[in-house]
Amino acid sequence: MTILQILHTIVLGPLELLFDVVYAIANGITGNPGLSLIFLSLTINLLVLPLYRRADAMQEEERDQSLRLKPGVDHIRKVFKGDERFMMLQTFYRQNDYKPYYALKGSLSLLLEIPFFIAAYHYLSNLNLLNGASFGPIADLGVPDNLIKLGGISLHLLPILMTAINIVSGIIYTKGMPLKSKIQLYGMALIFLVLLYESPAGLVFYWTLNNLFSLVKNIFYKIPNPKKVIKIICSIAGIAVLIAGFVFFTGLRRKALSLIVALILQLPLLNKYIKRGKDNKSKQKELINADTAKVIFYACCLLMTVLIGVLIPSAIISTSTAEFVEMSDLHSPLRYVLRTALMAIGTFMVWCIVFYKLSSDKGKKAFSLGSVIAVFCAVIEYMFFGKGYGNISSTLRYDLPIEISAKEYIFNLLILGLVAGIVYLVWKKGKGELLKAVGIIGCIAITVMSVVNVVKINSEVSELKVIAEQSKQEAPQFTLSTTGQNVVVIMMDRAIGALVPYLMEEKPELKQQFAGFTFYPNAFSFGLTTNAGAPPIFGGYEYMPSEMDARSNESLKDKHNEALKVMPVLFMNEGFKVTVCDPPYANYQWTPDLSIFDEYKDINAYLTSGAYDDNEADRIVQKEHSLNRNLFCYSLFRVCPVFLHKEVYNEGIYNYADYRSRYNDDQWVFGYTPSGNYTSTGVNDDFLTEYSALENLPFMTQVTDTNENTYLSLVNGATHDVTMLQEPEFEPKNEVDNTEYEKEHAVRTAPGMKDLQLTTVEQFEHYQSNMAGLIQLGKWFDYLKENGVWDNTRIIITADHGRCIGLDLLTGDGISSDELDPMSANPLFMIKDFGSTEFTISDEFMTCADVPTEAFKGLIDNPVNPFTGVPINEDRKNDDVLYGVYCEASIEKNNGNTFSDAKQYTLKNQNIFDTDNWTYSN
Structure with missing residues (x-):
């Protein structure tokens, strides 16, 4: 960042964010950009009214003092000259407790108006929401008004009206003032006319409203x-x-x-x-003197700056640094922390102090007390509240809408009231030194915690740079043979098995594309998160969570990497041409570290996720813009009272007024927000990245007639990074509206299944994203058939786990909140074997750990784990009870030797459809 950018962020950034939040709230209520400008002007003027009133009072004090000293000053200037005059003036000013720089008080209102004007000018001039919006006689708030037509000449009425109001207001305000003050105000009115004459009508309308408010204020204070x-x-x-x-x-x-x-x-x-x-x-006599109160206020401002500007943003980034990094354009996410810190400095160390300095002595004491209460409440909020809203993405959006009960509201208000009461009593007891000490110690503690986070982020970025260098590759490409035997294993992350029958019925063409597959609805996963559910897919039963925990002298990372290498190494040893794409959490990195295969020169490893991201540059720019703005808002969200959480979070938009007006037919609008069960705006960039990989599977596939056997494993997250899609195509769109389609498909059916009615956004997102995944796989299967590599190819499609989305399609008995919904442990599981031609459904019990055995069947006799020497088979499936875990999903946190804080669930009798077969330990 340049010096000018830093100054702009510190001084103007908080003001522009304030404008944006107020305007967004107003537009959300009124739905009218013009009315929202009126609301914005009124709100901002009321907020800063005390500031201007105090500035006016200080100006009046300065004028009175100048008039009182004027005779003495005139006398000195008349009698003395040179250095003697200077010394006499200094002595005279000192005797009368006056400093020459007090003259700046006479321009204080003007000095305050400048940053507000620049912030408003910059914000409203770039507010896309005003483009094309009409208000009354103004046809377009995004361009000059052109309201006056004189022949072929168009004149702008609003700037002229603004200037007239400004002059009238100045006449009233400067009544009885010296000529210098009048010239200053009239000159400023003309300057504003010149500056704003060709500006968008929305901006001029806003400033006209400001001048009108100023006129009313000046008239009002004359009564x-x-x-x-x-x-x-x-x-x-x-x-x-x-x-x-x-x-x-x-x-x-x-x-x-x-x-x-x-x-x-x-x-x-x-x-x-x-x-x-x-x-x-x-x-x-006040028990807490002014100096102590001032130190307390400054300490609190500093503490809030570090807490909101550094600790909270660095904490959220450090939980999963890789998610905040673009591997193709790797920059440290600490730049987001820097901008958030600058915003916090501007908010608490500049504008809060400006308000404090302009307050009366009594007001300063109130500011100090209020700042202490605010700090204690903010720390309590951050430490103990707002933590149960679920998983949050790198775009600072939770997977699910946040839900808060009335009990939580009341409990939070009681705690905050208790904290505020204690602080107030301590203040009234005159324990100023105690509060000062606590504030200073708090600053030090929070700073140390922030430094730890920053060091951790910096260290992880260094590791990611190494991975990024290793991951530089040509376009992913894998080979399938028309004469040899091909084995393909596809893991669709979080794909839900129970939805498949409905998807097939809604899109009958899928049955033709998936002809040859056997679908296994009675399928079981050993983990409800990828770190626990994926290892059995690639390594078999030896990598069930319980077995991995039994090897407690080895790290989870090493055991996870070992599982990922079992099938590739065995197939390689049998002479297969091996390709591995996107091995999940390889080397326990969010972006898979392909270096785990470096020692195997005959194994080709690629990242398909992001490899076909044609909109990568736009996505990166939009994501950076979003984080630069919303990370500070997220910090405020974490420290504000619970009853304001939904208002500040605002469905992950954080009251960004321009969010819904950035559409361009030629590019995606990244930043996805559903606005009901049937509509959404923007696209989920994570989904689009994964979806693009599926779309480009035919381009990655090289078909040869060489007599070689091949093995391919592919992982895709389109069913994990779910989004709302346009039906009936089930494709991403900037604006989705499925209202009419869903009227015709309100009830979905499937043979032998209960009727399916989607009632929540999460259900629609998962259903549509699972459908999109199958559609794109179906298109690839058509390509394989056209190129003669279908009958000689075995394809296994599975998921590491399912998802509880509140549908209860399996047992039909209803699952209580303290039990496990089997859908979360019911992954998609399908197998197409060599030469199979019909789509069938089998009740045979299968688990994710069956994948290696099914992949090796008929190709490798009596397979043995090349790393442990243990035979690979399906014997463990016949255990009386199978154990799965629900554990911390974060590989940054859960990276010891065993799965930490794991909750256990069990299944008996090899039947997922009977509620009595499931148990779950909280």
């Missing part, structure tokens, strides 16, 4: 007793907000929020009833 009027207005506004909140919002959380806003607005009216003690008590 007698304005404070009384303020109290009445606030009371009326509070009642209006309360009524509007109950009328227009539903749910306890929004009603509580509207009530709080209303009560805050009532405070001016209630002020006389909540005075603390009698007048004589107010005259008593």
Whole structure:
């Protein structure tokens, strides 16, 4: 970042984010870009009104003091010259407690207005939501208004109106002021006219509203007793907000929020009833002096800066650094932390201090007390709340919508109230030194924690750079022979077996494309996460979680790598041409580390994920933009009260106003958000990356007539990184609307299965993404048939685990929340053997660990694990009870010798369809 970019982020970044959040909320309520500008102007002006009022008061103080000193200054300048005059002026100023730089107070309002103007100019000039939006007589808020037509000449009315209002406001404001002040304001009005004349109408409209607000304010403060009027207005506004909140919002959380806003607005009216003690008590000496209060405030600002700007963003990135790194354009994700830190500096160390400095002495004490309460509450929120929302992606979106119960709201408010009460009592007891010490110690502790995270990220980025260099490759390519025998093993991550019958019925052509496959609905997975569920697929029963845990003197990483190499090495030893694509978590890296196959020169290893990402440059730019903005918002989300979590999180958009207006027919809009069960905007870039690999399978496939046998393993995550797709094609679109299609397919059926009705976004996403995966595999199978490599190819398709999405399609008995839904341990499992021609369904019990045996069948007699010497077979499938685990999915956290914090589930009688056969330990 350049110096100018750093300064822009610190000074203007928080203001632009404030504009964006307010505008997004307003537009979400009104749905009208023009009305949203009015809401934005009113909100910003009300927020900064105390700041301007204090600036005006300081300007008035400076003018009064200058007028009082003017006779003395004029006398000195008349009598003395040169150095003597300078010394006399300095002495005179010192005697009257005046410093020459106090003259800047006279321009304080102007100095404050400049950053707000620049921020508004930059934000509104680049707000795509205004392009093409009309408001009243303004046809397009994204271009100059052209409201006045004189012959063939068009004039812009809004800049002229803005300037007229500005001049009238200046006349009222400068009444009785010296000519210098009047010239200054009139000059600024003309400057704004020149600057904004050719600007978009939306920007000029906003600034016109600001000037109108300023005019009303200036008129208002000319009337007698304005404070009384303020109290009445606030009371009326509070009642209006309360009524509007109950009328227009539903749910306890929004009603509580509207009530709080209303009560805050009532405070001016209630002020006389909540005075603390009698007048004589107010005259008593304060227990916490001003200097101590100032140190406390600064310490709290620093602590919030480090907590929100460094600790929280570095913590979320360090949990899975690789997810925040683009291997094709590898840069350290610490740059996101840097920008978040700069935003925090601007928010807490610049603007908070500006408000503090412009406050009265009493206001400064209130700021100090408020900052202590805010810090303690923020730390409590971060440490103990908001952790149960599920898995979060590198785009800072949770897999599922966050759900918060009324009990959680109440409990959180009680805890925060208790914390605030304790801090207040400590403050009233005059324990300022204690609070100061706690603040300083807190800063040190949080800084140390942040440094640990940063060091960890930096170390992992160094490792990823090595992997990136190793992973540089030509386009993935694998060979299938028309005369030899081909074995293909495909792992579709998190593909759900129970959905297959419905998918086949909805798309009958799939049965033709999958002719030759046998589908095994009675299939079992040994892990509900990839790190536990994938090793048995590639290594057999020897790599069930229970068996891996039994080898407790070896690391999980080494055992995982060993499992990934079992089939490739055995097939290689039998003379097969071997290709491995995207081995999951190879070397326990999020992006598979292909170096685990370096010692085997006859094994070709590729990464297909991202290899055909034609939109990679756009995706990277959009993802960086999103993280640069939303990482700071995520930090605020983690420290704000629970009742605000949904508002701040905002379905993963974090109140980004322009999110839904970035569409371009020529490129994808990365950043996916469902807006109901049938519609969504943007695309899930992770899904698109995996989907592109499936689309390009024919381009990766090289068909030869050489008499050689081949083995190919391929892993794909299109069924894991789920998204909403456009039906009936089941393809990604920037704007998805399945309303009409779902009216006709509200109930899906399959022979021998209960009716399927999708009712949640998660269910639609998984159903559609599983369908998309099968469709693309079907197209590849057509390609294999056309090129003569179908009958001599054995294909095994499986998943490492299924997914509980609340459908209960297997047992039909209903599963309680404290039991295991069998769908989460029911993976997709299909086999097409050599020469098979019909699509069939078998009730035979299968597990993921059967894959090696089925792959070797008839090709390798009595296979033996080349690393342990243990025979590979399906004997363990006949155990009375089979054990699976649900453990921490993160390979960064769960990377010891055994699966940590694993919950166990069991299956007996080789039948997943009977609820009584399942047990689950919480």
